[in-house]
Amino acid sequence: MAQISLRVNGQAQTVNVEADTPLLYVLRNDLGLSGPKYGCGLSQCGACTVVVGGQAVRSCNMPVSAASGKDITTVEGLGTPEKPHPLQAAFLAEQAAQCGYCTSGMIMQASALLSQNAKADDSQIREHMNGNLCRCGAYPRMVRAIKRAAKDMGA
Amino acid sequence: MSTATISRRAFLGTTGAIVIGFTLVPRLMAQEVRGPRLPGSLSKNADLDAWLRVESDGSVTVFTGKAELGQGIKTALTQIAAEELDLPIGRIHMITADTAQTPNEGYTAGSQSIQDSGSAIRQAAAEARAILVGLAAERLNTPADKLETADGAVRVPGGQSVGYGELIGGKKFAKKAEGKVKPKDTSRYTVAGTSVARLDLPNKVFGKPAFVQDIRLPGMVHGRVVQPPSYSAKLLSADEGGVARLPGVLKVMHDGSFLGVIAEREDQAIRAADALRASAKWQEEANLPDMNAMPAWLKANVDSVMRVVDGTPKPDAPVPDPISKDGVDRVEAVYSKPYIMHGSIGPSAAVAHMTGGMLTVWSHSQGVYPLRDTIALMLKMDKNRIHVIHAEGAGCYGHNAADDAAGDAAMLAAGFPDRPVRVQWMRNDEHGWEPYNSAMLLEVSAGLKDGRIAYWNYDLWSTSHGTRPRGRGPGSELTAAWHKAEAMPLPEAEINNGRHYGEHRNTDPIYDVGEARIVRHFCKKMPVRVSSTRSLGSFSNVFAIESFMDELAYRAKIDPVQFRLNHLKDDRAREVLTLAAQKAGWRERTAPAGANGNGGNGKMKGQGIAFAQYKNEKCYAAIVVDLEVDRATGVVKLLKATIAGEAGQYINPDGMANQLEGGFVQAASWALKEQVTYDKSRITSRDWAGYPIITFAEAPEVEVHLINRADLPSLGAGEAAQGPAGAAVANAIYDATGLRLRDAPLTPDKIKAAIG
Numbered sequence: 001m002a003q004i005s006l007r008v009n010g011q012a013q014t015v016n017v018e019a020d021t022p023l024l025y026v027l028r029n030d031l032g033l034s035g036p037k038y039g040c041g042l043s044q045c046g047a048c049t050v051v052v053g054g055q056a057v058r059s060c061n062m063p064v065s066a067a068s069g070k071d072i073t074t075v076e077g078l079g080t081p082e083k084p085h086p087l088q089a090a091f092l093a094e095q096a097a098q099c100g101y102c103t104s105g106m107i108m109q110a111s112a113l114l115s116q117n118a119k120a121d122d123s124q125i126r127e128h129m130n131g132n133l134c135r136c137g138a139y140p141r142m143v144r145a146i147k148r149a150a151k152d153m154g155a
Numbered sequence: 156m157s158t159a160t161i162s163r164r165a166f167l168g169t170t171g172a173i174v175i176g177f178t179l180v181p182r183l184m185a186q187e188v189r190g191p192r193l194p195g196s197l198s199k200n201a202d203l204d205a206w207l208r209v210e211s212d213g214s215v216t217v218f219t220g221k222a223e224l225g226q227g228i229k230t231a232l233t234q235i236a237a238e239e240l241d242l243p244i245g246r247i248h249m250i251t252a253d254t255a256q257t258p259n260e261g262y263t264a265g266s267q268s269i270q271d272s273g274s275a276i277r278q279a280a281a282e283a284r285a286i287l288v289g290l291a292a293e294r295l296n297t298p299a300d301k302l303e304t305a306d307g308a309v310r311v312p313g314g315q316s317v318g319y320g321e322l323i324g325g326k327k328f329a330k331k332a333e334g335k336v337k338p339k340d341t342s343r344y345t346v347a348g349t350s351v352a353r354l355d356l357p358n359k360v361f362g363k364p365a366f367v368q369d370i371r372l373p374g375m376v377h378g379r380v381v382q383p384p385s386y387s388a389k390l391l392s393a394d395e396g397g398v399a400r401l402p403g404v405l406k407v408m409h410d411g412s413f414l415g416v417i418a419e420r421e422d423q424a425i426r427a428a429d430a431l432r433a434s435a436k437w438q439e440e441a442n443l444p445d446m447n448a449m450p451a452w453l454k455a456n457v458d459s460v461m462r463v464v465d466g467t468p469k470p471d472a473p474v475p476d477p478i479s480k481d482g483v484d485r486v487e488a489v490y491s492k493p494y495i496m497h498g499s500i501g502p503s504a505a506v507a508h509m510t511g512g513m514l515t516v517w518s519h520s521q522g523v524y525p526l527r528d529t530i531a532l533m534l535k536m537d538k539n540r541i542h543v544i545h546a547e548g549a550g551c552y553g554h555n556a557a558d559d560a561a562g563d564a565a566m567l568a569a570g571f572p573d574r575p576v577r578v579q580w581m582r583n584d585e586h587g588w589e590p591y592n593s594a595m596l597l598e599v600s601a602g603l604k605d606g607r608i609a610y611w612n613y614d615l616w617s618t619s620h621g622t623r624p625r626g627r628g629p630g631s632e633l634t635a636a637w638h639k640a641e642a643m644p645l646p647e648a649e650i651n652n653g654r655h656y657g658e659h660r661n662t663d664p665i666y667d668v669g670e671a672r673i674v675r676h677f678c679k680k681m682p683v684r685v686s687s688t689r690s691l692g693s694f695s696n697v698f699a700i701e702s703f704m705d706e707l708a709y710r711a712k713i714d715p716v717q718f719r720l721n722h723l724k725d726d727r728a729r730e731v732l733t734l735a736a737q738k739a740g741w742r743e744r745t746a747p748a749g750a751n752g753n754g755g756n757g758k759m760k761g762q763g764i765a766f767a768q769y770k771n772e773k774c775y776a777a778i779v780v781d782l783e784v785d786r787a788t789g790v791v792k793l794l795k796a797t798i799a800g801e802a803g804q805y806i807n808p809d810g811m812a813n814q815l816e817g818g819f820v821q822a823a824s825w826a827l828k829e830q831v832t833y834d835k836s837r838i839t840s841r842d843w844a845g846y847p848i849i850t851f852a853e854a855p856e857v858e859v860h861l862i863n864r865a866d867l868p869s870l871g872a873g874e875a876a877q878g879p880a881g882a883a884v885a886n887a888i889y890d891a892t893g894l895r896l897r898d899a900p901l902t903p904d905k906i907k908a909a910i911g
Contacts, residue, residue, distance in 0.1 A: 099225025137820025
């Protein structure tokens, strides 16, 4: 076990875990966050996506030690029902989900894009999101939601 | 999405003037008004208190035996209750599938929930409202017919009012539904029939606990089960002692070939399970059929041959010889589809807690009551000492591993009492062990004379589409029960002859095809694990029928839309088909574009249409697909899907549109990309690299146009797009290339080989 310092959603945290524990389990079980989801453990589906140091990463495959010292943001840190992030508001406005299991990873993946390029067009959005899988087939709605959020952020 | 509310009207389609007849409306209405028979699940449980309870604060708790699967049913049922009770949505609390609280409504499956539970809640709420008005009449000293209900209160118009909570809050109705109260006329709907936002989505968008995977109980520990590497594998040995000494490990469980571990932390449980897996020695058999020769295997393993009439296999009817007629052009085609998987994004999970001889299980099973009874048999427990509570999982689209994960958690919890045990399957487990949608073979032949179908032969081969937990022996449907030392193997497949039940769902064409001979060839053996997957046999049957309708149309040199209309009597069907064609900008044709050097050496554009009414009695859906095929690579790029749907009175149009568009994207993925792979003993498609599905960049734009029939009963819509989706894609590829692909998946390799 190692003592590891993390900065998650703006708050300093210290956890006592094996240094190679995937960040996902630390976020979910040590810090009690429910947004990042286990989907594949192989960086193939994106359900576990969080933003670390401004980049969208697969938390199922990132050792917690590698995230130490960087700013980690999960969907919980993006916004709240009272003060939603434009992406959260847009996913609700477009009802851009069915089961919603992939939603948190989708929103985090999209947030990394829009924070760098709020003018992303349809094909840039699709390309950036291509590694995040949705089995319910809600992709077309998600494209609409991300475009809506981009517009709101640019306004 | 566009919506149109229609009672009767005429509009001009691109293929000619079509008048929507209204003679059928009174007939269907007459079917609806059947007298005192109680609707849906209310007929099985008429006790009003089983369905709703007025709380003392005037809010209402509604109970349904159906479960939220991501299809939005919780929202739709809440709308129905709110409408009938004249109560704001926010003051209704919906309790779903829970063996201690809700009615037993069997499985949440088959697009039945709106009809089973929705109609029950509608009637129960209408009767409850009438009782409330009766109580208020006494209280307000005013005749009931002079009272009205609004905003959770009964009032004298413009005068006194009394809230539902004051009238009966916290007390029972203690009455049975009688079916005499008439629910609100749909023309007065203000909440049902509107696009109320999904009640479950905010929690998912803000990262609040929303799924069974997110349940955290005090003292909870983490379990993992090492699933055997193949169906035939028997455990010989594993390093139980070594693994028991790993950090955090609380227990290693070994019971026959059931091998599991419980640890304090989830990551510790995963590491321990990995170590156990690495150390385990198994004995396996090479007993799986050749994955590339399933049609031959199906033909060689038939146990039952039965004629199907009106979607219903007839055990006592003779099976006639194939029809053939002189002087008629005969057209034949053979289609096939491999095993495909549910492929939930979140692997199945459950939490189980054994304490004081009582077992509580949280599961995303589609049937909490049958799961309870099946776990009881496995653990030899009294079922009344087991409580199964539904909690949402990732979209399952049928019988995935939800029940198996619950069985695993129950096994572990029974061996490790007093602390809740959370189990989640790993990706490799879910891909390798979930029950798939059966491989199928479809042979069709028909006669064509003067542009019309003169006769129709249809033969289908399949293994089972239904191995859900039944809650009765012999044997068990749960993987844990198969693997434990006192093994309870999967019982022999049942031959189910229910109307449109499984492999024979949507076997009989909705078209006027003259004399028809439809035969089901059923194989009891299940070399590869199979069960119910969204739309069951309908996807394969509609893929075959609607591809074949296209083949016949081109053979007859008649436009595919017009050819279908020429054989379609049902006016609702005609309207949906015409609407899709019109909205998509259907280009009339009698030969495929691909016949004329389409696109030169570059991208070949094509357009295809397909249509079905789910189970020939539920939602109508027509889909037009526009796509292009890269001549050099054979890669298909979906450009646009245009869907028209009609499901009677819709409850939540945006929810219905979401189901149809998502259903299209999913089924297009099945048709273009998906195939479970296996070698002689093991499933080899064990992750998303080995079993690719449609991605963000591959999904087309989807446009949905709904028709609302406010005068007709609400029909299930959750599976209606599946069948037409696959055929519309195949038909568009034919238009683009002039090549008819009949064996799903329609991969670039096959297309390239066909282009030559």
